[in-house]
Amino acid sequence: xVAVHSRLDRLASRTLGGHLLLALxxxxxxxxxxxxxxxxxxxxxxxVAIFAVAAAGLNLLTGLNGQLSLGHGALMAIGAxxxxxxxxxxxxxxxxxxxxxxxxxxxxxxxxxxxxARLRGPYLAGATLTLAVALPQVATRYKSIFGGxxxxxxxxxxxxxxxxxxxxPERWLAWIAVAAVVVTFVLLANLLRSSAGRxxxxxxxxxxxxxxxxxxxxxxxVLAFVISAACAGLAGALFAYWSGVTAPAGFGVTLSLQLVxxxxxxxLGSLAGAVWGSLxxxxxxxxxxxxxxxxxVPSAIANNLPLxxxxxxxxxxxxxxxxxxxxxxxRILTIGRARWGHTPAGGQKGVVDWDDPASDx
Amino acid sequence: MKSLMDGSASRIRGIAIVxxxxxxxxxxxxxxxxxxxxTNTASAPGITATTITIGSTQPLTGPAxxxxxxxxxxxxxxxxxxxxxxxIFGRKITYQYLDDGYNPTNTASQTRKLILETKVFAMxxxxxxxxxxxxxxxxNSEKVPDLFxxxxxxxxxxxxKYPNTFGWQPDYTIEGKILGQYITQSLSGxxxxxxxxxxxFGLDGVKGLDAQLGASSIASRQNYVPTNTNVxxxxxxxxxxxxQVVVSFTIPAFxxxxxxxxxxxxxxxIWVVSNVGSDITTLTxxxxxxxKGAAGGQLLGGMVxxxxxxxxxxxxNPWITLFKGIHDQYISTLPWDGNVLYGMAQAYTLAQAFKAxxxxxxxxxxxKSLESTKLSNGPALAPFGYSSSNxxxxxxxxxxxxxxxxxxxTTGPVYTSSDSGPISQYGGSASSPPANGIP
Numbered sequence: 001x002v003a004v005h006s007r008l009d010r011l012a013s014r015t016l017g018g019h020l021l022l023a024l025x026x027x028x029x030x031x032x033x034x035x036x037x038x039x040x041x042x043x044x045x046x047x048v049a050i051f052a053v054a055a056a057g058l059n060l061l062t063g064l065n066g067q068l069s070l071g072h073g074a075l076m077a078i079g080a081x082x083x084x085x086x087x088x089x090x091x092x093x094x095x096x097x098x099x100x101x102x103x104x105x106x107x108x109x110x111x112x113x114x115x116x117a118r119l120r121g122p123y124l125a126g127a128t129l130t131l132a133v134a135l136p137q138v139a140t141r142y143k144s145i146f147g148g149x150x151x152x153x154x155x156x157x158x159x160x161x162x163x164x165x166x167x168x169p170e171r172w173l174a175w176i177a178v179a180a181v182v183v184t185f186v187l188l189a190n191l192l193r194s195s196a197g198r199x200x201x202x203x204x205x206x207x208x209x210x211x212x213x214x215x216x217x218x219x220x221x222v223l224a225f226v227i228s229a230a231c232a233g234l235a236g237a238l239f240a241y242w243s244g245v246t247a248p249a250g251f252g253v254t255l256s257l258q259l260v261x262x263x264x265x266x267x268l269g270s271l272a273g274a275v276w277g278s279l280x281x282x283x284x285x286x287x288x289x290x291x292x293x294x295x296x297v298p299s300a301i302a303n304n305l306p307l308x309x310x311x312x313x314x315x316x317x318x319x320x321x322x323x324x325x326x327x328x329x330x331r332i333l334t335i336g337r338a339r340w341g342h343t344p345a346g347g348q349k350g351v352v353d354w355d356d357p358a359s360d361x
Numbered sequence: 362m363k364s365l366m367d368g369s370a371s372r373i374r375g376i377a378i379v380x381x382x383x384x385x386x387x388x389x390x391x392x393x394x395x396x397x398x399x400t401n402t403a404s405a406p407g408i409t410a411t412t413i414t415i416g417s418t419q420p421l422t423g424p425a426x427x428x429x430x431x432x433x434x435x436x437x438x439x440x441x442x443x444x445x446x447x448x449i450f451g452r453k454i455t456y457q458y459l460d461d462g463y464n465p466t467n468t469a470s471q472t473r474k475l476i477l478e479t480k481v482f483a484m485x486x487x488x489x490x491x492x493x494x495x496x497x498x499x500x501n502s503e504k505v506p507d508l509f510x511x512x513x514x515x516x517x518x519x520x521x522k523y524p525n526t527f528g529w530q531p532d533y534t535i536e537g538k539i540l541g542q543y544i545t546q547s548l549s550g551x552x553x554x555x556x557x558x559x560x561x562f563g564l565d566g567v568k569g570l571d572a573q574l575g576a577s578s579i580a581s582r583q584n585y586v587p588t589n590t591n592v593x594x595x596x597x598x599x600x601x602x603x604x605q606v607v608v609s610f611t612i613p614a615f616x617x618x619x620x621x622x623x624x625x626x627x628x629x630x631i632w633v634v635s636n637v638g639s640d641i642t643t644l645t646x647x648x649x650x651x652x653k654g655a656a657g658g659q660l661l662g663g664m665v666x667x668x669x670x671x672x673x674x675x676x677x678n679p680w681i682t683l684f685k686g687i688h689d690q691y692i693s694t695l696p697w698d699g700n701v702l703y704g705m706a707q708a709y710t711l712a713q714a715f716k717a718x719x720x721x722x723x724x725x726x727x728x729k730s731l732e733s734t735k736l737s738n739g740p741a742l743a744p745f746g747y748s749s750s751n752x753x754x755x756x757x758x759x760x761x762x763x764x765x766x767x768x769x770x771t772t773g774p775v776y777t778s779s780d781s782g783p784i785s786q787y788g789g790s791a792s793s794p795p796a797n798g799i800p
Contacts (some may be wrong), residue, residue, distance in 0.1 A: 043470075250465065
């Protein structure tokens with residue numbers, strides 16, 4: 001805590017105004033990037049943005065508040081189905097669809113948040129896993145509403161007329177997703193540097209100590225769950241637009257586990273980690289399927305090889321970089337600063353920076 | 362001295378290249394004005410002077426993989442054979458098929474990869490009803506030909522909504538009608554129950570069956586979803602209803618599960634299984650695998666199914682000779698079964714379609730050609746329904762039975778129908794492939 005206080009001055013200059021500037025810069029860079037790349041790259045950029053929103057939300061819950069969720073794929077499904085049902089019979093503006101999806105998932109997040117706040121460790125993991133397993137079955141059970149296994153098709157978002165008739169729809173969707181990820185990150189970054197963010201971390205590190213310090217532990221945990229669910233809902237709604245179909249098979253247990261993988265590989269407890277993790281989720285599988293297809297092996301092996309290589313890469317990554325990509329980068333930076341004599345004032349060992357899980361005790 | 366030689370040699374080589382390029386340009390120019398004969402041009406995305414690239418999404422892994430994962434390699438084997446024998450108008454076919462695991466969300470991303478990144482000329486043989494429904498809007502909005510979907514859903518026959526999509530196999534409603542007719546004629550008086558996949562695949566089949574059998578006469582209707590492999594409750598309900606005939610619109614894994622569950626319950630109805638779920642080799646393998654060797658092909662004896670291609674075991678049929686030969690040459694590690702035959706027959710139809718579309722087709726001229734040319738003399742037992750108002754595939758089937766020894770025999774004539782029209786007997790005769798096996 002002392003270390004945190006000693007850096008407060010520096011942090012103050014980096015809150016809202018700083019975040020907005022950083023976000024604006026990132027948004028402009030990404031929009032410029034989207035005009036330079038092809039349709040399929042824009043499609044992948046959208047995927048990275050979507051996973052980044054969901055992973056950032058999960059990272060807030062798991063990395064910062066210490067609650068493990070194996071059910072975030074199901075929360076994404078709630079957002080995706082909300083969007084798909086809204087768009088089934090009506091043409092609605094994208095912003096409205098996204099907001100309503102955030103709202104519906106957030107509401108369901110309150111219900112699950114209250115249940116989750118009473119559970120610890122494996123029990124919490126088990127309860128959220130139940131959500132991931134059970135929820136897709138609802139879609140097949142109530143086929144007339146949710147479309148069963150085939151799911152609901154989602155009409156694509158058409159670029160507004162002022163962008164011209166030949167504006168690629170993939171780029172338009174990438175813009176929407178980039179806007180969503182930037183807004184989410186600004187809001188989360190500010191939240192994390194507020195008293196709520198400090199309460200999240202205090203509860204994660206020691207519930208008894210947090211309670212003694214006057215923090216309502218259960219309320220903090222529910223709040224973290226709701227915010228996290230809202231992010232998943234936003235990601236889910238974007239996913240519906242991106243995929244063009246919302247079907248139960250797309251939101252299976254695998255998706256929930258992928259999101260956990262993303263934050264662990266990317267770096268627990270950091271927003272940047274969510275981005276790294278999303279990049280891994282989107283690009284490593286296509287890399288491994290490329291590797292598998294160049295090997296000349298029987299088809300039964302070749303078909304399953306991408307997943308095996310993917311798993312292998314994850315295992316190696318965890319052995320080499322147990323704090324994830326962001327943790328490793330931070331460590332390299334810290335070592336570099338120490339060597340070249342640029343240690344920031346008060347940057348002693350044991351500083352708890354939410355962007356620096358490596359130095360967590 | 363040496364370096365001087367090298368320099369002059371490379372200069373001479375350079376001049377030679379420039380001359381050759383000039384010559385080529387000179388040769389190329391006059392004939393390129395005429396697109397119907399002579400020179401190949403890059404007439405459409407995915408078509409170059411020497412290649413045609415097509416794409417597909419297939420269940421190479423996942424619940425539908427057993428059996429169906431052989432279809433795309435089989436099509437590819439036929440394309441390799443075709444390429445080795447001169448290709449189509451000198452172009453070689455490159456076939457890129459990606460795994461979607463029978464998961465519509467994966468189908469959506471893999472299809473965009475093929476269209477946006479690989480830039481295929483057409484989608485071909487993409488497999489599955491729930492999977493392809495996820496992308497049919499997108500493929501049509503991109504105006505990419507969507508050829509010969511590997512699914513008998515009648516959703517592909519919607520010319521105004523999906524002008525670029527074409528079915529290939531008989532649609533499940535036609536199949537259901539003809540199977541229903543067989544039941545009323547040959548199994549009359551028996552109580553009938555249904556077991557079907559709870560999506561357009563199963564429901565279309567049921568629509569056709571109900572049209573023949575009468576919806577009210579059905580003893581029990583049970584369904585399943587491919588993600589839940591426990592079919593015990595459904596089979597028990599069929600048994601309890603006293604159904605003596607069970608019509609099964611199932612994918613192979615679920616035909617096998619149903620047969621095994623019924624055998625375990627001591628329930629022995631007459632199984633009437635739609636074509637897609639009745640391949641003997643696939644089912645025998647699955648029955649053995651699921652029962653850990655305790656059961657096998659003997660459970661298939663007495664099964665009724667239908668066929669729209671020559672029977673895979675009919676070695677006297679010239680189509681079977683041709684395709685079996687290609688199988689033995691290119692994909693001998695795969696079993697010779699109905700899935701391989703299916704993939705090759707589809708590939709043959711595509712070759713016919715490319716031949717009919719002329720030397721330098723565009724995407725729209727290709728679709729036009731497919732609507733106006735009758736692709737006759739192919740391996741199918743009944744004609745295709747393609748026209749400017751109809752994108753149905755093969756219009757009919759022939760009922761077949763599986764004997765106790767595991768051999769399949771056709772019975773009765775080939776019947777044709779449409780989704781709403783009457784059933785009629787097909788009078789055409791069977792065709793033979795050309796000597797070199799290329800249309």
